[in-house]
Amino acid sequence: MIPREMIKKIRRIQIRTSHKVDELLAGNWHSAFKGRGIEFEEVRPYQIGDDVRTIDWNVTARSDQPYVKLFREERELSVQLLVDLSGSQNLGTTSQTKRELVAELGALLAMSAIKNNDKVGLTLFTDGIEIAIPARKGSRHVLRLIRELLYCQPIGTGTNVKHALEHLNRVCKRRTVVFLISDFQDSQYESALKVARRKHDIIPVVIYDQREQRMPNVGLVRLQDEETGEVVTLDTASRKNRQQYAELYRKHSEARDNLFRRLRLTPIHLETGCDIVEPLHRYFHQRESRI
The missing domain is CATH 3.40.50.410 (von Willebrand factor, type A domain)
Structure with a gap:
């Protein structure tokens, strides 16, 4: 329940x-994701008005009468x-x-x-x-x-x-x-x-x-990694520490986005x-x- x-x-x-x-x-979804395209469905006898480009020549040769291929959109x-x-x-x-x-x-x-x-x-x-x-x-x-x-x-x-x-x-x-x-x-x-x-x-x-x-200037803080459990103490009043923190994130993000581009x-x-x-x-x- x-x-x-x-x-x-x-x-x-x-x-x-x-x-x-x-x-x-x-x-937008419908326009952006088109489905898998056009797929073959079946053959049927040729009818007046059918596009001659859809004639299935293999089936036509075996049956002695023209057949055409039918397709459907796989949405x-x-x-x-x-x-x-x-x-x-x-x-x-x-x-x-x-x-x-x-x-x-x-x-x-x-x-x-x-x-x-x-x-x-x-x-x-x-x-x-x-x-x-x-x-x-x-x-x-x-x-x-x-x-x-x-x-x-x-x-x-x-x-x-x-x-x-x-x-x-x-x-x-x-x-x-x-x-x-x-x-x-x-x-x-x-x-x-x-x-x-x-x-x-x-x-x-x-x-x-x-x-x-970016890390704000809030003095000494204890940070815990939610994935590993590791705890560190960081002095956010230090401009150098804040810059290093931002630089680490920038490098990681840049490497990730470069991978996506490749x-x-x-x-x-x-x-x-x-x-x-x-x-x-x-x-x-x-x-x-x-x-």
């Missing part, structure tokens, strides 16, 4: 994101949300944590997919695979995904993007639209990302908080406490113009 308060919270995020889907995303997509739930997602120094932002984003993407009659699945990962839900359709399925995004209690605390991508490559046989949602506090995942990039349509979504970019992946950057619809709207519009 799902607790009443949990049901209320799931319904609230469903209603809030449903409004955003109706207002901004549904049309249905399979969408996978590959979501990082590592300890660093608990950070939040504005109106929401990264974990709360991820839940809202996941709900928004899942409902956009379902509204366009696409299937959507969910894989939650840390340094291992926490939950893997196959892609399906339907509003009840979306509610299950939202529940897991909000209330899953992960066993692991670290981040292993490589392992998550290898799992994706094993279980997703069809070409899939994959939203890889993470703060990417990890390394050594380039080879797995290359393989996934060849098989699937990968869209990296980088989640971050402003305090990861693989011709276009990331979406989302900050806690900020609007997520406009960056998605902008990304879908840019993607549509490239197709």
Whole structure:
């Protein structure tokens, strides 16, 4: 039995994101993600007016009368949300944590997919695979995904993007639209990302908080790494310390984004406490113009 308060919270995020889907995303989604193209369906006897370029010459030769090929548009997509739930997602120094932002984003993407009659699945990962839900359709399925995004209690605390991508490559046989949602506090995942990039349509979504970019001057503070448990004391009154802190983040971000550029992946950057619809709207519009 799902607790009443949990049901209320799931319904609230469903209603809030449903409004955003109706207002901004549904049309963009349909235009940005075209499906797998045109697929062969069957042959039938030639009729006056048929395009002679569709004649199936092999069947025609065997039957002594002309046959044409019929095709259909394969619109249905399979969408996978590959979501990082590592300890660093608990950070939040504005109106929401990264974990709360991820839940809202996941709900928004899942409902956009379902509204366009696409299937959507969910894989939650840390340094291992926490939950893997196959892609399906339907509003009840979306509610299950939202529940897991909000209330899953992960066993692991670290981040292993490589392992998550290898799992994706094993279980997703069809070409899939994959939203890889993470703060990417990890390394050594380039080879797995290359393989996934060849098989699937990968869209990296980088989640971050402003305090990861710069440390304010608040004197001596104790900081704990949510993924390793390590505790350090930092004197934020020192300009040198603040500059080193910012430089470490800059170098990590630059290396990550350079990797995406090498693989011709276009990331979406989302900050806690900020609007997520406009960056998605902008990304879908840019993607549509490239197709």
